[in-house]
Structures are given as C-alpha cells and as structure tokens.
Amino acid sequence: MNIFLVYGGKSAEHDISILSAYSILKEIYYNYYKVTPVFITREGKWLRGEEITDPDQLKSSEDLIINDSGNEMRFNEIPKDNSIVFPVLHGPNGEDGTVQGLLEVLEIPYVGAGVLASATGMDKIISKILFKEAGLPIVPYHEVRVNEWRVHQDVVIEEAEAKLSYPMFIKPSNMGSSVGITQATNREELAQAIVKAFEYDRRVLVEKGIQAREIEVAVLGNEDVNTSVPGELVKEQQFYDYESKYLSNDVVPQIPAELSEDITKTLREYAAKAFMAIDGSGLTRVDFFLTNDNEIYINEVNTFPGFTDFSMYPRLWENTGLAYKDLIEELIQLGLRRFKARQGQALKDR
Ligand SMILES: Nc1ncnc2c1ncn2[C@@H]1O[C@H](COP(=O)(O)OP(=O)(O)O)[C@@H](O)[C@H]1O
Ligand SMILES: [Mg+2]
Known part of the structure; x- marks a missing residue:
C-alpha cells in the first residue's frame, strides 16, 4: 500500500510538523507500506x-526539507485504490479541515479527523458551543466580533468586564500554538490584547483566566472511542506559550498525572464526550484545566496534536499500553475504515 505523508505547511507549526513526520517515518511498518513524503x-x-x-x-529530519522545486505534487498521480494520505499538519491550513476537504473531493482515504471535526476543533468559539451543549464544563468567555470592536470598543470592554474578572485570556478563535494569545490584567492590556488577536482572526474570545494544572487526555478511535490515561504538563511558567511549548524544555510531561481515581x-x-461532540475520528488530544478545588474545565481539543516520539499524545498511548509503531498502524487502519464507512458501508464498518 502507498502512504502519502504530508507535512510542513504554511502554519506557525511548520517545524514541529516536520519533526512529527520524521518520527512517524522512522516507525512505519515498511513491510506493508511504501511512503512518499509530500x-x-x-x-x-x-x-x-x-x-x-x-x-x-x-538520517535526520533535515532530509525531509525538500528543496527541488521541479517535483511538484500532482494529485492525479495518487493511485486511487491502494493509497492513503497521512496529513501530519498542525494548525490552520491542515488541521482545520481544508486539506481534509481536498482529499474528500479527490476520494482518497486519509488518516485522522474529517472536515467537520477538523474545522470545529480548530475554532475555539464553535468548539466551546458544542462542548457546552454536550454538558461539558467550559471556561467562561465573551465573544467579540471585529465589527463590534470597530464601532463600540467601550461597550465591548464593559461587557467583558461585567462577565469576567481579571486576569483574562484573549485569543483569536481560529489559531493554534498560542499565536495571538495574550493575558490581560487590566483594561488597557485587555484593549491591546483584543487588537493583537484581531491580527489573526475576525472573531476573538476573551476568557476568564484560570489558575490551574493542565491535564491532557488522548482519544483514539472512530465509532469506538478509546481514551488514554491523563498526563500533566508540569510547567515552570504560568502561561504555556509557543516558546515553552516547542522550543525549550521547561515543560515536563508527567504521565500518568497524579490524580484521584474519580x-x-x-x-x-x-474527553470521549468532547471527541463525539465534534464528530471526531482517528485521533484527538483533549486539554483540560484542573483547579486546586478539583474543578475541571475543558480548554480545547487538537485534532492533530504534536506527534514526535516525545510528544504528549503518543506518550499517553505508550503509557496506556499502545506502542508508537502500533499507534501509527491503528491510525492508518482507522482512516481506511472511515473511508469505507463514508462510501456507504457504515453498517459493515468493523
Ligand atoms: N483561560 C485561561 N486561563 C489560564 N491559562 C490559559 C487560559 N487559556 C489559555 N491559557 C494558557 O495558554 C495556553 C495556550 O492556550 P490554548 O487555548 O491552549 O491555545 P492554543 O491553541 O494556542 O494551544 C494554555 O496551554 C494555557 O497555558
Ligand atoms: Mg493548547
């Protein structure tokens, strides 16, 4: 079978995507597959x-940075009946349903979440609405649209302050990897943070700041939903930003997290409910806040979380009893089964 492994991309998470792709390429079962890097x-x-x-x-992840501009990818070169695409893409233009939509149109099976789950998972406001509807505890927030902000900045600030107390977290709705996210402790910072977030999206959310531990659960499956043991990001810094997320080592994963059985x-x-709420398939990492008083909030979901062999998602599965190699194989099989199910064979999907 042919795997077309797609990585890199236009998002801020270009580099981590290459590292995820490299880890996956090292561990694929080559006795079954030939892999074309894209x-x-x-x-x-x-x-x-x-x-x-x-x-x-x-030899190294550098080998995956293809420079030859002569080798453009043509989709009609993908053999239809014996191929699967593995999008190893994080963030906008890959984890958000756009690439998934392209593959649906081409009728090519692919690994991971479909169009709907990818798009909702990427959008913080839409996913909150769905989580709330599913009965999950979400962080209190206030939505701001760019038109309101242009016309009534004072009203927006007043509304946010009436609903939420400082510190607040301001985020573009449709982004990832902490890009455009700022903490505000007063009115001036709030206004600046909203302006900054609008550089990335037309919809912005202002959230109540939560002093909490950050706990993550891995979900794997299609209709059968499996969850991993929870892991904790033990951080020195309060705000888990792009720098500490990817570039430095001051975030230490603790797996399993030290938590009561309850x-x-x-x-x-x-985590399973959140996966079903967005109509997930394949994989998703569900991220929570846990306060000192044992209050749980769902923060967000990632439909293609970091996937290097030291990333949280695969390590959660290792600790739950599924090795990295077998996790990759399971994701490929789930992608193929989802494709068949969508070809009108849902009841035969096993
Ligand atoms: N409401 C909040 N209260 C406290 N910290 C927050 C809040 N929202 C986000 N953060 C911090 O910012 C980080 C990034 O925010 P997140 O919503 O996960 O966006 P991203 O999609 O960029 O990962 C979180 O991991 C957390 O450390
Ligand atoms: Mg996050």
Missing part, C-alpha cells in the same frame, strides 16, 4: 520527495 513549503507549495521503503534512508475517570469520560 512537503508543503512555508509558501504553500506542495513538493514530492523520493519514495521511502526503509527508515534507514533517513478525577481520572471524569476526565476520560469528558
């Missing part, structure tokens, strides 16, 4: 690399 440049060009049939062909059970139930 690199999306920062400018958005799709380039096709040499076929990989043996992990020793790759809290663990509730978190796993909530």
Whole structure:
C-alpha cells in the first residue's frame, strides 16, 4: 500500500510538523507500506520527495526539507485504490479541515479527523458551543466580533468586564500554538490584547483566566472511542506559550498525572464526550484545566496534536499500553475504515 505523508505547511507549526513526520517515518511498518513524503513549503507549495521503503534512508529530519522545486505534487498521480494520505499538519491550513476537504473531493482515504471535526476543533468559539451543549464544563468567555470592536470598543470592554474578572485570556478563535494569545490584567492590556488577536482572526474570545494544572487526555478511535490515561504538563511558567511549548524544555510531561481515581475517570469520560461532540475520528488530544478545588474545565481539543516520539499524545498511548509503531498502524487502519464507512458501508464498518 502507498502512504502519502504530508507535512510542513504554511502554519506557525511548520517545524514541529516536520519533526512529527520524521518520527512517524522512522516507525512505519515498511513491510506493508511504501511512503512518499509530500512537503508543503512555508509558501504553500506542495513538493514530492523520493519514495521511502526503509527508515534507514533517513538520517535526520533535515532530509525531509525538500528543496527541488521541479517535483511538484500532482494529485492525479495518487493511485486511487491502494493509497492513503497521512496529513501530519498542525494548525490552520491542515488541521482545520481544508486539506481534509481536498482529499474528500479527490476520494482518497486519509488518516485522522474529517472536515467537520477538523474545522470545529480548530475554532475555539464553535468548539466551546458544542462542548457546552454536550454538558461539558467550559471556561467562561465573551465573544467579540471585529465589527463590534470597530464601532463600540467601550461597550465591548464593559461587557467583558461585567462577565469576567481579571486576569483574562484573549485569543483569536481560529489559531493554534498560542499565536495571538495574550493575558490581560487590566483594561488597557485587555484593549491591546483584543487588537493583537484581531491580527489573526475576525472573531476573538476573551476568557476568564484560570489558575490551574493542565491535564491532557488522548482519544483514539472512530465509532469506538478509546481514551488514554491523563498526563500533566508540569510547567515552570504560568502561561504555556509557543516558546515553552516547542522550543525549550521547561515543560515536563508527567504521565500518568497524579490524580484521584474519580478525577481520572471524569476526565476520560469528558474527553470521549468532547471527541463525539465534534464528530471526531482517528485521533484527538483533549486539554483540560484542573483547579486546586478539583474543578475541571475543558480548554480545547487538537485534532492533530504534536506527534514526535516525545510528544504528549503518543506518550499517553505508550503509557496506556499502545506502542508508537502500533499507534501509527491503528491510525492508518482507522482512516481506511472511515473511508469505507463514508462510501456507504457504515453498517459493515468493523
Ligand atoms: N483561560 C485561561 N486561563 C489560564 N491559562 C490559559 C487560559 N487559556 C489559555 N491559557 C494558557 O495558554 C495556553 C495556550 O492556550 P490554548 O487555548 O491552549 O491555545 P492554543 O491553541 O494556542 O494551544 C494554555 O496551554 C494555557 O497555558
Ligand atoms: Mg493548547
């Protein structure tokens, strides 16, 4: 079978995507698959690399940065009946349903969440609405649209202050990797933070700041929803930003997180509910806040979380009894089954 592994991309998470792709390429079961690397440049060009049939062909993740502009990817070159696309893309233009939509139109099976789950998972306001509807505890927030802000800044600030207390967190609705997110402790900072968030989206949310531990649960499955043991991001810094997320080592994952059985059970139930609320398939990482008083809030979901062999998502599965290699294989099988189910064979999908 042919795997077309797509990575890189136009988002801020270009580099982490290459690292995730490299880890996956090292561990695919090559006795079943031939892999074609497909690199999306920062400018958005799709380039096709040499076929990989043996992990020793790759010496480092640098080998995945394809420079040859002569090898553009053509989708009609993908053999239809014996191929699957593995989008290893984080953030806008990949984790948000756009690439998934392209693959639906081309009728090519792919790994991971479909269009709807990818798009909702990427949008913080829409996913909150769905989580609330599913009975999950969300962080109190206030939505701001760009038109309101242009016309009535004072009203927006008053409304936010009436609903929420400082510190507040201001975020673009449709982003990732902490881009455009700022904490505000007073009115001036709030106004500045809203302006900054509008650089990235037309919809912004202002959230109540929560002093809490950050706990994550991995979900795997299609109709059968499986959850991992919870893990904790033990951080030195309060605000988990792009720098500490990817570039430095001051966030230490603790797996499993030290939690009571009750809290663990509730978190796993909530993670499964969140996955179903967005109509997830394949994989999702569900991120929670847990306060000192044992209050749980769902913060957000990531339909294609970091996937290097040291990332939280695969490590949660390792600790739940599923090795990295087998996790990759399971995701491929789930992608193929989802494709068949969508071809009108839902009741035969096993
Ligand atoms: N309401 C909040 N209260 C406290 N910290 C927050 C809040 N929202 C976000 N943060 C901090 O900012 C980080 C990034 O925010 P998040 O909503 O997860 O966005 P992203 O999609 O960029 O990961 C979180 O991991 C957390 O450390
Ligand atoms: Mg996050």
